Amino acid sequence: MHGMTTYFIRRILLIPVTFIAITFMVYAILRMVPGGPIEQAELQIKMAAMQEGGAGAALEETGDIQIPEEAMKELKEYYQLDKSIPVGYIIWLKNILKLDFGRSYVYGEPVLKVIVSKFPISIYFGLIGYFATWLVCIPLGVSKALKHKSMYDTATSVTVFLGYSIPGFVACLILLVLFGGGTYWDIFPLGGFRSENWEQLSFFAKVADQLWHTAIPVFGYLIGGFATMTILMKNSLLDNLGADYVRTAFAKGLPEKRVIFIHAMRNSLIPITAGIGHAIGLLFAGSFLIEKTCNIPGMGLLGYMSIIQRDYPIIMGTLVFLVLIRLTGNILSDIAWAIIDPRIRFEK
Amino acid sequence: MTTKVLEIILIIIGGYYFTHRFIPFLFVRTGRLFGFKMKFNPIWQKRIRRFKSIKRGYYSYILITTAFVLSLFLEFFINNRPLYIKYENKTAFPAPTEWLDKVLFFKKINCFNKKSDFGQIGEDEVDYRLFAKMVENPEMILESLKKKEQEMNELQDELADTPVPDEYSTEDEIQDYNDLKYLISDVQKEIDAMRKSYRAFKENRVKIIMPVYPYSPHEHLLDMPGRPPHKPGLSHPMGTDDSGTDVLAVLFYGFRISLSFALFVAVIGYFFGTIVGAVMGFFGGWTDIIIQRFIEVWSSIPFLFTIMIIASVVQPNFIMLVLLLVLLRSWIGITYYIRGEFYREKAKDYVQAAVAIGARNWTVMMKHILPNSLVPVVTFAPFGIVSYIGLLVSLDYLGFGLPVGTPSWGALLDQGMKYIKYYPHLIFIPSVAFALTLFMVVMIGEAVREAFDPKVFSRLR
Numbered sequence: 001m002h003g004m005t006t007y008f009i010r011r012i013l014l015i016p017v018t019f020i021a022i023t024f025m026v027y028a029i030l031r032m033v034p035g036g037p038i039e040q041a042e043l044q045i046k047m048a049a050m051q052e053g054g055a056g057a058a059l060e061e062t063g064d065i066q067i068p069e070e071a072m073k074e075l076k077e078y079y080q081l082d083k084s085i086p087v088g089y090i091i092w093l094k095n096i097l098k099l100d101f102g103r104s105y106v107y108g109e110p111v112l113k114v115i116v117s118k119f120p121i122s123i124y125f126g127l128i129g130y131f132a133t134w135l136v137c138i139p140l141g142v143s144k145a146l147k148h149k150s151m152y153d154t155a156t157s158v159t160v161f162l163g164y165s166i167p168g169f170v171a172c173l174i175l176l177v178l179f180g181g182g183t184y185w186d187i188f189p190l191g192g193f194r195s196e197n198w199e200q201l202s203f204f205a206k207v208a209d210q211l212w213h214t215a216i217p218v219f220g221y222l223i224g225g226f227a228t229m230t231i232l233m234k235n236s237l238l239d240n241l242g243a244d245y246v247r248t249a250f251a252k253g254l255p256e257k258r259v260i261f262i263h264a265m266r267n268s269l270i271p272i273t274a275g276i277g278h279a280i281g282l283l284f285a286g287s288f289l290i291e292k293t294c295n296i297p298g299m300g301l302l303g304y305m306s307i308i309q310r311d312y313p314i315i316m317g318t319l320v321f322l323v324l325i326r327l328t329g330n331i332l333s334d335i336a337w338a339i340i341d342p343r344i345r346f347e348k
Numbered sequence: 349m350t351t352k353v354l355e356i357i358l359i360i361i362g363g364y365y366f367t368h369r370f371i372p373f374l375f376v377r378t379g380r381l382f383g384f385k386m387k388f389n390p391i392w393q394k395r396i397r398r399f400k401s402i403k404r405g406y407y408s409y410i411l412i413t414t415a416f417v418l419s420l421f422l423e424f425f426i427n428n429r430p431l432y433i434k435y436e437n438k439t440a441f442p443a444p445t446e447w448l449d450k451v452l453f454f455k456k457i458n459c460f461n462k463k464s465d466f467g468q469i470g471e472d473e474v475d476y477r478l479f480a481k482m483v484e485n486p487e488m489i490l491e492s493l494k495k496k497e498q499e500m501n502e503l504q505d506e507l508a509d510t511p512v513p514d515e516y517s518t519e520d521e522i523q524d525y526n527d528l529k530y531l532i533s534d535v536q537k538e539i540d541a542m543r544k545s546y547r548a549f550k551e552n553r554v555k556i557i558m559p560v561y562p563y564s565p566h567e568h569l570l571d572m573p574g575r576p577p578h579k580p581g582l583s584h585p586m587g588t589d590d591s592g593t594d595v596l597a598v599l600f601y602g603f604r605i606s607l608s609f610a611l612f613v614a615v616i617g618y619f620f621g622t623i624v625g626a627v628m629g630f631f632g633g634w635t636d637i638i639i640q641r642f643i644e645v646w647s648s649i650p651f652l653f654t655i656m657i658i659a660s661v662v663q664p665n666f667i668m669l670v671l672l673l674v675l676l677r678s679w680i681g682i683t684y685y686i687r688g689e690f691y692r693e694k695a696k697d698y699v700q701a702a703v704a705i706g707a708r709n710w711t712v713m714m715k716h717i718l719p720n721s722l723v724p725v726v727t728f729a730p731f732g733i734v735s736y737i738g739l740l741v742s743l744d745y746l747g748f749g750l751p752v753g754t755p756s757w758g759a760l761l762d763q764g765m766k767y768i769k770y771y772p773h774l775i776f777i778p779s780v781a782f783a784l785t786l787f788m789v790v791m792i793g794e795a796v797r798e799a800f801d802p803k804v805f806s807r808l809r
Binding site for chain 2: 021161165184310315
């Protein structure tokens with residue numbers, strides 16, 4: 001167990017290093033490029049001046065409008081742009097450690113509040129999607145392994161490969177065209193998290209409405225992870241079915257069902273269970289596309305919109321969350337793996 | 349219509365022979381010329397035989413490679429510029445020059461032809477499709493000539509009614525009169541040009557060879573009835589998008605861009621990944637540990653988000669996007685496997701022997717170990733290509749990909765999203781093309797994997 005402990009200690013020590021490296025890189029990129037908060041403020045002031053002075057009169061002046069020296073300084077101080085990049089970064093990092101992510105330019109609210117309000121929505125879809133994938137892939141993978149090289153196996157393989165070739169968001173788009181009430185059938189809503197009148201619905205109607213909005217995005221998540229997981233399940237079970245201990249179990253006269261579902265299944269589920277952490281990290285990476293497609297107001301859409309609107313505090317906040325989720329997810333995966341499978345050794 | 353079908357069949361067959369007969373032949377011959385044996389060693393021969401025996405993968409491979417090689421010559425097949433145009437004694441090769449212009453990207457080659465040089469009126473580019481129609485049916489010119497002559501008569505009448513200005517006329521009257529005169533001389537010029545071109549067309553002194561599908565992904569067909577996007581119809585089997593660009597043309601050019609993008613990302617990424625992995629595996633020790641830690645940090649970058657951030661501030665072009673993806677993603681995955689291969693190979697006798705006779709590190713790595721460690725590169729490439737095509741489409745879809753106006757599947761999907769209720773073809777067409785292409789590449793990858801590693805059952809990635 002000694003090697004394991006050092007392994008995990010090293011992994012955990014690497015978290016802050018990774019975190020700082022990534023956030024510093026993005027911070028530097030955001031600071032170095034034009035279109036930052038100062039330019040935005042300038043633009044806003046110009047717009048305001050234009051509206052005040054009336055279109056005709058202001059047009060001549062717009063070129064000359066300068067933000068007064070002092071105001072500029074104040075602005076820079078407010079956004080910490082008067083400091084060099086490393087110093088600014090350290091101040092930002094200190095604030096992050098105090099859980100002060102700053103204020104969103106667009107929403108005008110503390111970033112943390114905005115992100116926390118969006119977070120559960122993403123988790124909701126991500127987790128349901130993930131477990132739906134399990135629900136489909138494990139039985140499918142098992143049956144494919146048991147009927148390896150049969151017609152059934154080939155036929156389902158085609159489906160699996162097709163699923164692999166269609167990204168989740170494209171699947172969502174196709175479903176939205178078909179069932180979103182455009183040219184074809186009007187069965188599901190064209191996206192959104194809930195109906196607008198959700199608050200006024202009765203309990204059962206609320207649940208139904210929620211599920212109604214959940215179906216298509218979850219299918220997108222399902223398609224996204226479907227192929228890899230099915231194949232993983234199949235291969236892992238096949239590996240185990242060929243192992244000596246299975247032959248022994250058969251040899252001592254255990255019934256086939258027991259050997260397959262109790263002995264072999266247990267071991268073949270290891271890689272899938274252990275992948276939870278990884279999968280959660282990946283779920284959030286894929287969520288930009290699906291949340292944009294299905295118009296779900298979660299973390300992905302927030303991150304996407306913040307980039308379009310140049311809402312730097314939100315961008316940095318989303319980044320912090322994404323990185324932390326990914327890093328902890330990876331470590332959780334390793335820990336889960338070590339717990340489930342005592343044979344695992346991470347040292348070489 | 350039948351000639352079109354025939355032409356298409358001919359192009360496909362020609363493409364097959366070019367890709368799978370001529371290019372390998374050329375390759376082997378030039379290789380021999382430089383003194384290489386140009387033969388695979390028995391293990392690879394066996395692997396290739398096994399790959400060929402897996403039919404679905406092999407046929408997908410033939411199809412995709414043929415399609416890709418053909419797509420490199422798309423300017424000759426799908427273009428609004430003709431292959432060849434002749435008007436009296438003026439000739440030009442607009443499509444080939446356009447293709448050459450793209451191949452020799454460092455040099456600007458002019459493929460622009462003025463209307464006035466080719467019997468049409470104006471200084472902008474020749475309307476080649478109109479030209480082709482006129483070649484088929486010269487009476488068309490006569491019709492428009494009649495219209496022009498009628499216009500001329502009306503103008504003449506108007507001129508007759510207008511009093512000739514004298515010293516008592518106002519300035520406006522003089523102006524009007526002069527304008528009218530000017531207009532008449534203009535129309536007269538047009539009529540002369542038309543008569544001349546009619547003669548030229550009638551006497552067969554013109555020639556034009558249009559591509560099979562005479563539309564380009566860079567033109568906006570604004571003279572079609574109704575407002576774009578158009579639904580699929582007879583003249584445009586896949587309709588047009590919202591800027592009036594033919595979807596079929598975009599689809600094919602998008603195929604070329606997506607596939608070459610993925611190929612570039614994969615090849616460059618694997619090149620660097622192999623070097624890094626080789627260094628890690630060969631030297632081991634601290635070099636290995638430090639690079640490993642670095643990769644661990646680097647691979648935790650949420651890279652879609654990072655690319656979006658970068659792309660939002662600097663509009664990336666093709667090369668920049670390729671390099672960005674290589675830098676952030678594509679070199680990483682392969683390093684683990686190459687590292688493992690090098691660790692394993694390093695311990696074998698032939699490496700020890702090479703070291704013992706005093707071969708330098710670099711020689712041992714590149715000449716002795718590398719050829720024996722390339723299996724992961726080959727088996728990874730197809731799945732890498734699948735994911736990079738998917739990435740490009742995703743980025744274009746999100747609006748952070750190649751510049752606007754580049755023919756791309758992702759941009760089509762984004763438009764489809766906008767018109768989701770009314771124009772489903774904008775979603776169906778690119779997604780079917782996308783899924784079909786990726787499906788075939790996955791088939792190839794599957795077969796390659798099976799051929800190279802028969803004990804592994806079936807594996808993605």
